Amino acid sequence: MATVFLNKSHLFYNLDKISSVNPNILVVIKDNAYGHGIFSVSKMLKEYGIKKVCVRNVDEANLVRDFEEILIFNPPANRNAINFSYAINSLTQLKKNRHPYIHLKIDTGFRRNGILEDELDEALEIVLKKEFEIRGVFSHFCCADEVGCDTFIQYDKFLKIKEKIEKFCQNHNLKRPYFHIANSASLFKLPDTLDYVRPGIAIYGGIEGFKPVMSLVADVVSVRELDSKEGCGYNKTFMSDEKIKISTIDIGYADGIPYFKNGCKLKDTVALGKISMDYMIVKGEFKKVVVFDDIKEFVKNFDTITYDILVKISPRIKRRIIESNNGNST
Numbered sequence: 001m002a003t004v005f006l007n008k009s010h011l012f013y014n015l016d017k018i019s020s021v022n023p024n025i026l027v028v029i030k031d032n033a034y035g036h037g038i039f040s041v042s043k044m045l046k047e048y049g050i051k052k053v054c055v056r057n058v059d060e061a062n063l064v065r066d067f068e069e070i071l072i073f074n075p076p077a078n079r080n081a082i083n084f085s086y087a088i089n090s091l092t093q094l095k096k097n098r099h100p101y102i103h104l105k106i107d108t109g110f111r112r113n114g115i116l117e118d119e120l121d122e123a124l125e126i127v128l129k130k131e132f133e134i135r136g137v138f139s140h141f142c143c144a145d146e147v148g149c150d151t152f153i154q155y156d157k158f159l160k161i162k163e164k165i166e167k168f169c170q171n172h173n174l175k176r177p178y179f180h181i182a183n184s185a186s187l188f189k190l191p192d193t194l195d196y197v198r199p200g201i202a203i204y205g206g207i208e209g210f211k212p213v214m215s216l217v218a219d220v221v222s223v224r225e226l227d228s229k230e231g232c233g234y235n236k237t238f239m240s241d242e243k244i245k246i247s248t249i250d251i252g253y254a255d256g257i258p259y260f261k262n263g264c265k266l267k268d269t270v271a272l273g274k275i276s277m278d279y280m281i282v283k284g285e286f287k288k289v290v291v292f293d294d295i296k297e298f299v300k301n302f303d304t305i306t307y308d309i310l311v312k313i314s315p316r317i318k319r320r321i322i323e324s325n326n327g328n329s330t
């Protein structure tokens with residue numbers, strides 16, 4: 001059976017590195033912790049001392065109820081648990097909302113979600129009238145992984161809004177909310193990362209400078225010999241020009257590996273021809289095959305991003321936490 005191994009020492013390394021920029025970390029564990037497994041990842045985060053997490057929706061929040069605070073990016077309208085915070089993605093949503101603990105999302109230029117600058121006064125009036133508690137105020141960068149000025153334009157806009165909200169809270173004797181804008185790609189770019197940082201992919205080691213948390217290991221189902229000038233797999237898109245041993249491993253595109261038609265580079269060998277639904281044929285004779293142990297390398301096979309592969313790795317595959325690089329699984 002294929003297994004996803006989660007490397008705890010790599011996860012802790014990534015958390016240490018982020019802490020060196022800002023120890024107040026809101027860890028993004030949306031979408032099954034970027035495919036790693038929300039329960040296993042939450043367990044390790046708690047051990048590290050993480051208190052606040054971000055999830056996609058209320059179903060995910062209910063899976064990890066016992067963090068101190070859970071920010072729900074796309075919440076419903078109804079009132080909910082006291083440690084749940086609802087992201088406010090629009091003025092319309094704010095008007096319908098009945099949950100008292102909120103984070104105001106500000107659209108500083110992404111143009112996806114958030115209150116607009118010229119809606120802010122109205123939003124703050126609603127907050128007063130409905131007696132909501134603004135726990136946080138945040139925004140999201142659209143281009144932090146590029147060189148360019150967008151990030152700093154957004155950042156400056158956010159600082160202005162921050163000042164305005166701080167003044168508003170002072171004037172109305174409200175508790176000052178905490179401000180957060182830094183995603184993974186912006187961690188080392190900003191002059192000041194404000195009260196909290198809000199990284200996702202860096203936690204899991206899906207960008208440069210961070211260590212990969214997930215490795216995927218498959219079992220060999222059968223081994224055979226391929227003759228010279230013999231093909232293998234659907235439509236025989238791979239033809240061998242020599243006699244070789246091949247192994248079939250128990251993982252395919254049904255497990256979330258992107259489809260490929262003509263081979264793929266794995267950690268220590270190559271997959272041959274087309275990937276099947278539940279299997280891949282690889283070159284060589286093995287008992288186990290590491291499909292990948294660094295998503296940054298594996299992604300080079302495909303026209304996509306590390307996030308996209310990680311998040312689709314099937315939740316049906318068993319997750320095992322390992323303490324370090326050299327085994328000792330728990």
Ligand SMILES: *Cc1c(COP(=O)(O)O)cnc(C)c1O
Nearest residue numbers: 028140183184185198199200201
């Ligand atoms: C997904 C997400 C993040 C994390 O982004 P990374 O690029 O993975 O660090 C942060 N904030 C919001 C609002 C998000 O949706």
